[in-house]
Amino acid sequence: VSSRxxxxxxxxxxxxxxxxxxGAAPPAHSLETAEWHADSSGVxxxxxxxxxxxxxxxxxxxxxxxxxVPGVVAHGSGQLARGRPRTAxxxxxxxxxxxxxAVGGTAALALTGASRYTVGPAAIIAITGAGLFGVxxxxxxxxxxxxxxxxxxxxxxxxxxxSELGHRYVYDPQFRYRHFLVEALDLRVHAFRFRPSAWLSxxxxxxxxxxxxxxxxxxxxxxxxAPDGSFLDLELAATEHRYDSDGFRSxxxxxxxxxxxxxxxxxxxxxxSFAELGFGWGLQAFDYDVPGLALGTDTADLLxxxxxxxxxxxDPDRVGGEARLFYDHRHxxxxxxxxxxxxxxxxxxxxGLDTRFFFSQSxxxxxxxxxxxxxxxxxxxxFRQGATR
Amino acid sequence: xxxxxVAVAAALVALACTRPSEERARRDLDVGKARAGSVAVExxxxxxxxxxxxxxxxxxxxxxxAAVVRLEAGAGAATSLELSVENAMPDLxxxxxxxxxxxxxxxxxxxxxxxxxxLAGSSELRLSPxxxxxxxxxxxxxxxxxxxxxxxxxxxxxxxxxxxxxRFLLGAGDLTxxxxxxxxxxFSNQLRTLEVPYYTTLGNHELxxxxxxxxxxxxxxxxxxxxxxxxVQFTMLDSASATIDPLVYxxxxxxxxxxxxxxxxxAMHIPPLDPIGVRNGAFASRNEAAKLxxxxxxxxxxxxxxxxxxxxYAFENAGIPAYISGGGGAIPERFxxxxxxxxxxxxxxxxxxxxxxxxxxx
Numbered sequence: 120v121s122s123r124x125x126x127x128x129x130x131x132x133x134x135x136x137x138x139x140x141x142g143a144a145p146p147a148h149s150l151e152t153a154e155w156h157a158d159s160s161g162v163x164x165x166x167x168x169x170x171x172x173x174x175x176x177x178x179x180x181x182x183x184x185x186x187x188v189p190g191v192v193a194h195g196s197g198q199l200a201r202g203r204p205r206t207a208x209x210x211x212x213x214x215x216x217x218x219x220x221a222v223g224g225t226a227a228l229a230l231t232g233a234s235r236y237t238v239g240p241a242a243i244i245a246i247t248g249a250g251l252f253g254v255x256x257x258x259x260x261x262x263x264x265x266x267x268x269x270x271x272x273x274x275x276x277x278x279x280x281x282s283e284l285g286h287r288y289v290y291d292p293q294f295r296y297r298h299f300l301v302e303a304l305d306l307r308v309h310a311f312r313f314r315p316s317a318w319l320s321x322x323x324x325x326x327x328x329x330x331x332x333x334x335x336x337x338x339x340x341x342x343x344x345a346p347d348g349s350f351l352d353l354e355l356a357a358t359e360h361r362y363d364s365d366g367f368r369s370x371x372x373x374x375x376x377x378x379x380x381x382x383x384x385x386x387x388x389x390x391x392s393f394a395e396l397g398f399g400w401g402l403q404a405f406d407y408d409v410p411g412l413a414l415g416t417d418t419a420d421l422l423x424x425x426x427x428x429x430x431x432x433x434d435p436d437r438v439g440g441e442a443r444l445f446y447d448h449r450h451x452x453x454x455x456x457x458x459x460x461x462x463x464x465x466x467x468x469x470x471g472l473d474t475r476f477f478f479s480q481s482x483x484x485x486x487x488x489x490x491x492x493x494x495x496x497x498x499x500x501x502f503r504q505g506a507t508r
Numbered sequence: 509x510x511x512x513x514v515a516v517a518a519a520l521v522a523l524a525c526t527r528p529s530e531e532r533a534r535r536d537l538d539v540g541k542a543r544a545g546s547v548a549v550e551x552x553x554x555x556x557x558x559x560x561x562x563x564x565x566x567x568x569x570x571x572x573x574a575a576v577v578r579l580e581a582g583a584g585a586a587t588s589l590e591l592s593v594e595n596a597m598p599d600l601x602x603x604x605x606x607x608x609x610x611x612x613x614x615x616x617x618x619x620x621x622x623x624x625x626x627l628a629g630s631s632e633l634r635l636s637p638x639x640x641x642x643x644x645x646x647x648x649x650x651x652x653x654x655x656x657x658x659x660x661x662x663x664x665x666x667x668x669x670x671x672x673x674x675r676f677l678l679g680a681g682d683l684t685x686x687x688x689x690x691x692x693x694x695f696s697n698q699l700r701t702l703e704v705p706y707y708t709t710l711g712n713h714e715l716x717x718x719x720x721x722x723x724x725x726x727x728x729x730x731x732x733x734x735x736x737x738x739x740v741q742f743t744m745l746d747s748a749s750a751t752i753d754p755l756v757y758x759x760x761x762x763x764x765x766x767x768x769x770x771x772x773x774x775a776m777h778i779p780p781l782d783p784i785g786v787r788n789g790a791f792a793s794r795n796e797a798a799k800l801x802x803x804x805x806x807x808x809x810x811x812x813x814x815x816x817x818x819x820x821y822a823f824e825n826a827g828i829p830a831y832i833s834g835g836g837g838a839i840p841e842r843f844x845x846x847x848x849x850x851x852x853x854x855x856x857x858x859x860x861x862x863x864x865x866x867x868x869x870x
Contacts, residue, residue, distance in 0.1 A: 231841070232840050232842050233789065233817075234842045235819075292526050292527055365802060369798060405798045405801075407798070407801065407802050407805055409806050409826075414826050419785035422785075422786040450790075450791075450793065455794060455796075456792035456793060457792060458525060458749055459749075460528045461712060462713070464750040464778060465778055467792075491792070492526060492792045493793070
């Protein structure tokens with residue numbers, strides 16, 4: 120069964136062009152459906168490939184096109200073109216809720232003049248709406264392009280120990296640094312997680328140290344399998360970012376509640392994809408190193424908000440991984456906020472794309488690209504140990 | 509799928525312009541320069557906008573109390589010149605060595621006119637008020653964020669006119685709603701009821717649909733510039749895109765060095781840090797904000813003035829007194845009890861900032 124799962128996953132990978140340059144799809148009749156039940160007890164079974172009637176290539180291509188136009192406006196168009204009216208209706212409804220929240224939150228911001236007393240809740244509502252809008256559209260595109268059963272399966276457990284070593288290139292026209300060595304360690308014990316990490320500049324006196332601690336209310340753990348990849352985490356983190364060559368440093372403390380929902384729970388046709396949403400609050404303190412002057416500390420609080428759409432690829436517990444497209448409202452960090460001109464100047468955070476893939480039980484790689492005030496991109500080698508499967 | 513991922517990545521990259529104000533910074537260098545036929549005009553440091561130039565006529569809009577205008581008249585050029593200067597100090601004087609000058613009259617206090625008979629070749633005209641070198645105490649006002657309330661802005665001008673001793677009104681951007689030529693012209697005409705000049709930089713609303721080349725610079729001033737009046741240096745920075753272009757940082761380093769031995773006031777539209785950080789009506793990058801504030805603190809800047817947030821805040825950034833005053837009439841921040849207002853700043857070249865007061869208009 121295991122080899123069939125891997126073979127099935129690889130076939131799916133090949134179909135979407137991840138594993139083979141050019142991305143040429145095999146004939147539709149070679150595809151197999153994958154089916155599994157999120158509500159099954161214990162360790163869930165991987166999607167079981169089942170034969171299915173071939174789907175005309177033209178219909179699939181039409182669905183993908185429809186998910187773009189008019190799908191970018193009417194979410195679910197791709198699913199409708201693929202003969203899934205129920206999924207289409209759900210995505211359209213999600214889009215409607217997203218627009219309602221986004222417009223409502225934005226209107227609240229405008230009507231209150233972004234009042235200091237209401238800006239937090241109003242921004243959260245607007246960002247949630249934007250997230251729902253974006254996720255429902257990307258889910259339609261995914262559902263139109265992905266093979267039956269999805270592109271991969273969610274992880275049922277997570278490794279006890281995962282380490283990362285990589286390189287990041289940061290292009291920020293305001294700073295001299297460009298190259299960073301990135302190191303991180305991810306240690307999980309039961310529902311707890313500890314993640315110390317460091318970004319060390321190779322060409323400037325700049326370094327960022329971060330310690331994150333988290334508690335997982337539910338979801339995959341090293342010692343307990345979960346029915347799917349959905350989770351809810353509460354995170355606490357402290358970050359020191361030293362800009363020694365620029366004469367200042369910042370210290371940030373934050374709390375963040377974030378989770379992931381496997382979209383198969385939303386609609387089975389979206390199996391293999393997931394959405395993330397989280398909010399938090401941080402307090403950032405700046406210290407300035409000005410010779411001869413004791414300037415004190417400036418503090419500024421920080422709205423943390425993040426949403427993402429992602430997809431599993433293969434079997435993340437063995438050979439496979441995931442990719443995410445995300446929005447992060449942070450204005451600190453290397454990417455910071457986007458430099459949009461006009462009315463939105465300074466407000467939005469940054470977008471990013473990240474992916475991680477394990478080639479074996481232990482070794483993998485990750486890559487990321489973020490675009491905000493700076494372009495941040497790079498890759499890491501991953502090593503994990505202690506997964507229960 | 510790879511193609512799709514590349515397309516998504518390309519779209520993200522296109523969205524993330526890291527130097528949105530670069531073109532505006534480059535256009536700053538053209539402000540104050542113009543040519544008509546064989547006559548060339550250059551306002552030193554771009555401290556006035558050339559609004560009209562044609563044979564025998566030159567119209568300027570001052571963006572600082574004093575300016576030096578260099579004229580280069582080629583062979584055959586008219587030597588008589590009608591000089592019109594708007595947004596001028598009411599007591600602005602013209603010094604044109606070697607030229608015959610006759611003073612015109614205007615019902616508008618900030619509009620000055622002269623007729624000159626120039627010598628052929630190069631000429632240098634010096635425009636300045638008589639008190640430009642005075643080191644005694646004086647005051648200026650600050651008003652920002654008028655936007656859609658431009659029809660009612662005369663209320664504020666009347667209130668400014670009523671405050672004694674104000675030599676000019678400083679602006680930290682968002683004069684208009686969209687920054688169109690029509691809006692800028694209307695704002696310019698409204699200023700005729702203000703009895704002192706209005707020196708300003710632009711805000712994010714001036715960017716409108718043409719963020720790279722907004723018409724603002726053809727109407728009012730450079731986006732980033734500095735001037736000195738009565739021993740106090742004023743540095744105006746273009747932060748309308750929630751960042752300052754590296755080109756401007758290069759100029760700023762020089763201006764900060766010049767201002768180290770003076771009382772130094774720095775004004776810009778979007779503040780580096782918002783006192784309400786959750787809102788982030790501030791620079792897109794807090795790292796850049798901290799870097800800028802470190803520079804200002806290192807140079808001993810005495811006062812920072814901002815707009816963008818439609819309320820009033822008094823705070824410190826990097827130990828420098830800071831004020832946000834966005835009370836020009838744009839949609840106000842609710843529940844703050846502030847409303848339309850402007851600031852009056854008392855300053856002395858030797859003693860520094862003496863007092864900052866809020867004047868409520870409503």
